[in-house]
Amino acid sequence: MQKIEHRTLTELAYDEITQGMVSGRFLPGQVLIIRALADSYGISATPIREALQRLVAEHRLDVLPNRSIAVPKISKDKYLELLRIRCALEGLAAELATPNIDAASLEELGRMLDELEESVRENSSEGYVALNQKFHFHIYEKANSPHLLKMIQDLWSRVGPLFNELFADPDFVNHANDEHRRIYAALERGDPAEVYDCLVRDIHVSASSLHARG
Template identity: 35%
Template sequence: MVELDAIERSETLGQKVYERVRRAVIGGAFEPGEQVTIRSLARLMQVSPTPAREALNRLAAEGALEFGRNRTLFVPRLQPDRIRELYQIRLPLEDFAARAALPHMGKAHVDALTQCVEQRIVALGQHDYRTALELNRDFSFSIFEAAQQPIALRILEGLWLLAGPMMNLLFPEYADHQLGIERAREQIRAIETRDVEALCQSLRTEREEAAELILTKVGRGEVARSSRPAMGAASRG
């Protein structure tokens, strides 16, 4: 089951539940086709059904969830044309963010990114795909957030919100061959040497490689495989 922290009662529940679930979707914590229920989410985050319902309805409005029969919510399965569209939009925007970020990135950023890669290698070695995807999100958004471009950042979050679940299709290949790790190391070296063109090229290559693998699997009708139960399996509602 997806691990989501309980909400502190001093926080605004509706917004906090929404932000945490949104972040989880961006990080690939939900798989394409997975059912998400109000009751299971409320139980998982230790809140009443009302803030859970509000969060899921907001995510549905953003396209991260879709209503099925009887208004059951599911994580959508993206078709190839929509996957291509997402990557075509992401590439230039991530290029823009990376170029804006580099002047603001220093040793502290490099150290944090390096630690993130090391943790990701450990997760991949343990076949902990969920953690690997979360670390991939953290790595990329550490760069995007350094750009200090809030409008671009919010748009990128929206694009990753749609793309996050299909990132599960990168496995087991990304664990077996550690695909993406070398790209991350390239990006760290580019930041260290202040080489913005190398940084942008590595980001673009990484995205193109991921898109190719995802599209290949979608074309073959493959689905993501996980050892954890779907969120809706334990509680329907």
């Protein structure tokens, strides 16, 4: 019999805030207000405070001089370092995932592509950033490598807030899903090396847009 998982409110708050960073729900430099987060998640302030302190200890959130807790602003050098690591780990995850992408997964990814296109037509940066995260992680989860997935989640919690800036670049918006379509086509062909290359190119395209204005 499978054991029932017990998770504390602090763990749940930690996961929700982390997911918010991964999916770009928060902005670089944004101060996280404990009461506002507690109201949003429907829990008391104490687990929110404890979750924020844990994220500070992990250097994923910053403490400001006035003791407020904020989403970090990433320097150019740190971003480039994270970019190199992302390409290696996310490319590997996509490569490992390719043999495990079945017809149902392709159908789900196809639906996400349609929704991504809709978010571009509506000029919805928030919708695009959230769907982009779902598209990528649907692939990475198929690598069946929990430790690798955890490392990628950690990276995205650091860079995810930056993705909100992508729609400030009209050229990026005009080609926002080109690389996603190439990833999808490579997955259809079942070519791990091609999927790796397409995934890394997608990372570089968005990074170039952010870097150009950074």
